Amino acid sequence: MELPHKSRPLSFNIFFLFLLLSSNFLTFLTTLLYSSRTLNYEIDTTTTAANNIVTPTVIHQPEPKRDVTEVSDELQTTVNLPPEFRAYTSPQKLPFGLNTNFDSDKIIPPVGRPCTLFPDELRRYMTYEVNGSCPADELLAQKLLLKGCEPLPRRRCRPAAQKEYVEPYPLPQSLWTTPSDSSVVWTAYTCKNYSCLISRMRTQKGFDDCKDCFDLEGRERTRWTGPSVSGSLDFSIDEALAAVKKPGSIRIGLDIGGGVATFAARMRERNITIITTSMNLNGPFNSFIASRGVIPLYISISQRLPFFDNTLDIIHSMHVLSNWIPTTLLHFLFFDIYRVLRPGGLFWLDHFFCVGDQLEHVYAPLIESIGFIKVKWVVGKKLDRGQELREMYLSALLEKPLKNSW
Numbered sequence: 001m002e003l004p005h006k007s008r009p010l011s012f013n014i015f016f017l018f019l020l021l022s023s024n025f026l027t028f029l030t031t032l033l034y035s036s037r038t039l040n041y042e043i044d045t046t047t048t049a050a051n052n053i054v055t056p057t058v059i060h061q062p063e064p065k066r067d068v069t070e071v072s073d074e075l076q077t078t079v080n081l082p083p084e085f086r087a088y089t090s091p092q093k094l095p096f097g098l099n100t101n102f103d104s105d106k107i108i109p110p111v112g113r114p115c116t117l118f119p120d121e122l123r124r125y126m127t128y129e130v131n132g133s134c135p136a137d138e139l140l141a142q143k144l145l146l147k148g149c150e151p152l153p154r155r156r157c158r159p160a161a162q163k164e165y166v167e168p169y170p171l172p173q174s175l176w177t178t179p180s181d182s183s184v185v186w187t188a189y190t191c192k193n194y195s196c197l198i199s200r201m202r203t204q205k206g207f208d209d210c211k212d213c214f215d216l217e218g219r220e221r222t223r224w225t226g227p228s229v230s231g232s233l234d235f236s237i238d239e240a241l242a243a244v245k246k247p248g249s250i251r252i253g254l255d256i257g258g259g260v261a262t263f264a265a266r267m268r269e270r271n272i273t274i275i276t277t278s279m280n281l282n283g284p285f286n287s288f289i290a291s292r293g294v295i296p297l298y299i300s301i302s303q304r305l306p307f308f309d310n311t312l313d314i315i316h317s318m319h320v321l322s323n324w325i326p327t328t329l330l331h332f333l334f335f336d337i338y339r340v341l342r343p344g345g346l347f348w349l350d351h352f353f354c355v356g357d358q359l360e361h362v363y364a365p366l367i368e369s370i371g372f373i374k375v376k377w378v379v380g381k382k383l384d385r386g387q388e389l390r391e392m393y394l395s396a397l398l399e400k401p402l403k404n405s406w
């Protein structure tokens with residue numbers, strides 16, 4: 001930091017001294033409290049669990065002036081975290097002592113760091129009868145997760161399930177047959193059956209994520225099946241598979257935010273295994289995907305992809321990665337995609353959405369900087385809401401280089 005060389009009035013300097021001292025005093029207090037809590041925690045892990053997670057909320061409080069009683073009130077609330085939460089997140093001694101793989105003699109089960117920022121929701125979520133039935137609280141759980149409490153803490157209860165569960169159809173029939181209504185717990189959704197979901201595009205007003213996706217006789221039927229038209233934003237699966245140098249080398253992959261997993265179903269027909277990430281935004285997306293006979297993965301776009309480096313052959317994502325995601329998060333996300341793709345693997349960025357010159361100034365340079373080879377890159381205007389909005393789409397087929405150049 002640059003300091004001006006002008007001399008300041010004495011009062012000004014004294015004021016600064018005061019600020020310095022008081023902020024140091026606060027730091028000192030926090031340290032003191034923190035170390036006393038660490039001590040407690042050695043003595044009794046059950047009452048002061050989740051210290052690690054909670055500490056930042058103590059330190060990063062914005063108000064500059066706080067006295068000891070205020071701070072201990074706050075400690076009181078953190079200690080008041082639900083007992084089941086503490087039971088799960090407390091460091092647990094490994095029965096056989098030091099484990100060299102873990103480099104520790106205890107294990108600390110993880111939850112999303114922001115969980116404790118929402119104590120009310122967390123308390124409701126973690127309050128249930130141990131060994132009993134979980135409340136039907138899918139909506140609450142998903143809200144908590146989307147706020148950053150991801151992964152959610154585990155619970156010791158049985159999830160709500162249909163009384164008379166109907167088992168899925170066999171493959172390949174299951175891929176294109178609407179499952180039984182009795183395979184879903186409908187509590188969290190506006191619709192209470194599949195016929196309602198299938199007709200909601202025509203019968204219900206307002207926006208819903210993937211509003212027409214449940215209709216397997218509708219648009220889903222023809223997605224990615226071609227024919228490939230040059231200059232079109234809609235690439236076909238066959239066209240994408242033909243883009244790799246070695247035929248048959250695309251076998252496993254991921255579809256990020258894949259709606260009802262029609263991409264995975266189409267790939268399954270080609271003996272390619274695709275895992276589909278999806279939330280349940282006003283629809284039983286995960287249940288539906290599973291009923292079709294492909295794998296749903298219930299993680300948000302914020303979470304690190306649960307795959308090892310250089311492992312997947314293909315990652316696809318349509319309509320999800322777009323300008324609604326904060327640019328820094330998007331930057332991390334693109335690198336994460338790059339990380340899990342194997343060399344020679346394909347990233348199919350399908351209908352990336354943005355406005356006007358955002359593509360040229362922000363997103364194209366961002367995507368280009370990651371290190372992919374451009375196999376296909378098509379930019380088109382999105383005209384469905386009018387030309388004057390200057391909405392744009394990018395569809396791209398990007399390859400992770402076989403030889404690394406970094």
Ligand SMILES: *[C@@H]1O[C@H](CO)[C@@H](O)[C@H](O)[C@H]1NC(C)=O
Nearest residue numbers: 084128129130131132156157
């Ligand atoms: C739940 O079940 C386990 C295993 O039977 C038992 O040890 C525990 O005491 C039970 N907890 C409650 C609260 O019922």
Ligand SMILES: *[C@@H]1O[C@H](CO)[C@@H](O)[C@H](O)[C@H]1NC(C)=O
Nearest residue numbers: 181190191192193194195196
């Ligand atoms: C599905 O739900 C709608 C209302 O959401 C209802 O009118 C209709 O009768 C239900 N259909 C079936 C087959 O249960």
Ligand SMILES: *[C@@H]1O[C@H](CO)[C@@H](O)[C@H](O)[C@H]1NC(C)=O
Nearest residue numbers: 248266267268269270271272
């Ligand atoms: C998929 O695998 C099955 C069993 O190995 C085989 O019979 C079928 O021809 C394959 N389908 C395609 C499209 O490769």
